Amino acid sequence: MGKQEYCVTGGTGFIAAYLIKSLLQHGHTVRATVRDPGDEDKVGFLWELEGAKERLKLVKADLLVPESFDDAVRGVDGVFHTASPVLVPYDDNIQESLIDPCIKGTLNVLRSCSKSQTVKRVVLTSSCSSIRYRFDAQAASPLDESNWTDLDYCKRYNLWYAFAKTSAEKEAWRIAEEHGIDLVVVNPSFVVGPLLGPKPTSTLLLVLAIIKGSL
Numbered sequence: 353m354g355k356q357e358y359c360v361t362g363g364t365g366f367i368a369a370y371l372i373k374s375l376l377q378h379g380h381t382v383r384a385t386v387r388d389p390g391d392e393d394k395v396g397f398l399w400e401l402e403g404a405k406e407r408l409k410l411v412k413a414d415l416l417v418p419e420s421f422d423d424a425v426r427g428v429d430g431v432f433h434t435a436s437p438v439l440v441p442y443d444d445n446i447q448e449s450l451i452d453p454c455i456k457g458t459l460n461v462l463r464s465c466s467k468s469q470t471v472k473r474v475v476l477t478s479s480c481s482s483i484r485y486r487f488d489a490q491a492a493s494p495l496d497e498s499n500w501t502d503l504d505y506c507k508r509y510n511l512w513y514a515f516a517k518t519s520a521e522k523e524a525w526r527i528a529e530e531h532g533i534d535l536v537v538v539n540p541s542f543v544v545g546p547l548l549g550p551k552p553t554s555t556l557l558l559v560l561a562i563i564k565g566s567l
């Protein structure tokens with residue numbers, strides 16, 4: 353495969369950092385979207401990755417800003433959409449802090465991809481949370497990618513992350529079909545490992561809370 357250019361959304365994230373590292377190691381050029389490219393505390397570690405100084409570009413983009421990803425995906429060969437709120441306090445602002453960025457953000461990214469003439473494939477990091485929350489989970493097991501989380505189940509048990517990820521993935525498939533986008537979705541469960549960034553994010557904070565006994 354020749355050297356190509358890829359966009360990774362949510363460049364400061366745990367999974368995104370590994371994607372960026374790997375793409376750079378393979379000689380590709382990477383555009384990583386971040387909310388604030390000037391925030392050295394958050395993005396500084398990315399510049400230390402092998403090949404970053406030559407082939408990494410940071411592009412400002414926010415999930416809640418329509419067309420925010422247009423520049424980031426224009427001209428790239430493929431897009432890895434990982435950006436999403438993950439660990440947010442379940443309070444009155446759940447719509448603003450979690451549901452809207454997750455669903456509207458995915459729509460924004462996919463719409464930007466549909467406008468790009470160059471994107472050959474989009475890889476969306478969904479979640480096993482989009483599969484496993486159902487009233488009939490036990491009877492229907494083993495569950496696989498043909499199963500969907502039941503949105504009514506999520507509402508009944510306040511599973512708003514699962515609600516948001518399921519809705520976002522459904523919207524992504526709808527937009528992809530509408531615009532002829534080659535979409536691949538991955539549905540991970542607990543992704544852990546050595547931290548590349550300066551501070552633990554979402555899942556590692558959960559693991560830390562379990563170790564410390566605060567969860």
Ligand SMILES: NC(=O)c1ccc[n+]([C@@H]2O[C@H](COP(=O)([O-])OP(=O)(O)OC[C@H]3O[C@@H](n4cnc5c(N)ncnc54)[C@H](OP(=O)(O)O)[C@@H]3O)[C@@H](O)[C@H]2O)c1
Nearest residue numbers: 362364365366367414415435436477479542543553554555
């Ligand atoms: N880690 C897991 O175990 C796991 C399991 C299943 C699925 N996933 C999915 O995989 C993806 C990556 O997970 P992760 O663990 O790597 O997440 P993470 O480390 O918490 O990173 C999340 C990223 O999303 C960005 N983000 C959040 N809200 C945003 C907004 N409004 N606009 C732009 N960017 C925003 C964050 O940017 P800031 O730094 O600016 O906040 C950060 O870069 C997520 O979609 C998650 O749902 C993760």
